[in-house]
Amino acid sequence: MQKLLEIKELTVSYDHEVVLNDVNLTVHKGDFLGVIGPNGGGKTSLIKAILGLVKPSKGQILFHIPQTRIGYLPQINQIDKRFPITVLDVVRSGKTDRRSFSLFAKQTEEIAHAESLLNEMGVWQLRHKAIGELSGGQMQRVFLCRSLMNRPELLILDEPDTFVDNQFESELYEKLKELNQRMAIVLVSHDVGTISYYVKTIACVARELHYHPSNIISTTQLASYNCPLQIITHGDVPHTVLGLHDKHQHDHKHDHEHDH
Ligand SMILES: Nc1ncnc2c1ncn2[C@@H]1O[C@H](COP(=O)(O)OP(=O)(O)O)[C@@H](O)[C@H]1O
Numbered sequence: 001m002q003k004l005l006e007i008k009e010l011t012v013s014y015d016h017e018v019v020l021n022d023v024n025l026t027v028h029k030g031d032f033l034g035v036i037g038p039n040g041g042g043k044t045s046l047i048k049a050i051l052g053l054v055k056p057s058k059g060q061i062l063f064h065i066p067q068t069r070i071g072y073l074p075q076i077n078q079i080d081k082r083f084p085i086t087v088l089d090v091v092r093s094g095k096t097d098r099r100s101f102s103l104f105a106k107q108t109e110e111i112a113h114a115e116s117l118l119n120e121m122g123v124w125q126l127r128h129k130a131i132g133e134l135s136g137g138q139m140q141r142v143f144l145c146r147s148l149m150n151r152p153e154l155l156i157l158d159e160p161d162t163f164v165d166n167q168f169e170s171e172l173y174e175k176l177k178e179l180n181q182r183m184a185i186v187l188v189s190h191d192v193g194t195i196s197y198y199v200k201t202i203a204c205v206a207r208e209l210h211y212h213p214s215n216i217i218s219t220t221q222l223a224s225y226n227c228p229l230q231i232i233t234h235g236d237v238p239h240t241v242l243g244l245h246d247k248h249q250h251d252h253k254h255d256h257e258h259d260h
């Protein structure tokens, strides 16, 4: 399968304190990878390293796609709600990949694209509002549109489930499932119970990264990955996440019909 990026022996430190140690990970076309791990485990640092926002102290990341084709939805608490900018402008600001025709054609195309994304996410009617007027769920949708402006081949989301209600959360995941048909997705979350229903594979990040080639993970495995997490399930999330992980499950990784 086509590789989008390869992380090799990546170490990230802040003031000589190692927060990610010797991490290896390959992201392929079509992937839907859930990145889980405890608070402070290094998930955001991993994403920032991929985006070039922190410098690795060791190792490298090989990109097989242009870095402009990586979309990013930051943690919402990093967004300043008082910033005086409209919804449409927030979405347009995601367009950083600027190889195009005339300025006019470019702007017209850009606005049309932004509006079509807002429409796809069901928030087109909010396009002239200031972002500060939006609810958490609406804001999350708007920033999701922004992260799609460069037509990414890889979309990275950092805890998009924080500060949004359960209903929006499942809507968002359904939307991501759709988007996954046209792009690879890396979804950071502390809620393994919920995301395991949507993702195809899992990476546990707690200073080290353990890759798990399935969306079904047991508490025993989490422990063996040094990934101390409480599994919280709510709603109609399948209980397979708690199921025993035997070797057959590798052959049925998209099958959610396991025993409860
Ligand atoms: N800019 C920074 N300077 C110093 N330490 C940081 C910085 N960013 C994160 N850290 C520390 O690195 C560790 C990993 O943080 P982070 O990558 O944000 O983890 P996670 O996203 O899994 O919660 C934490 O101990 C955090 O306090």
Ligand SMILES: [Mg+2]
Binding pocket: 043, 044, 045, 075, 158, 159
């Ligand atoms: Mg984080």
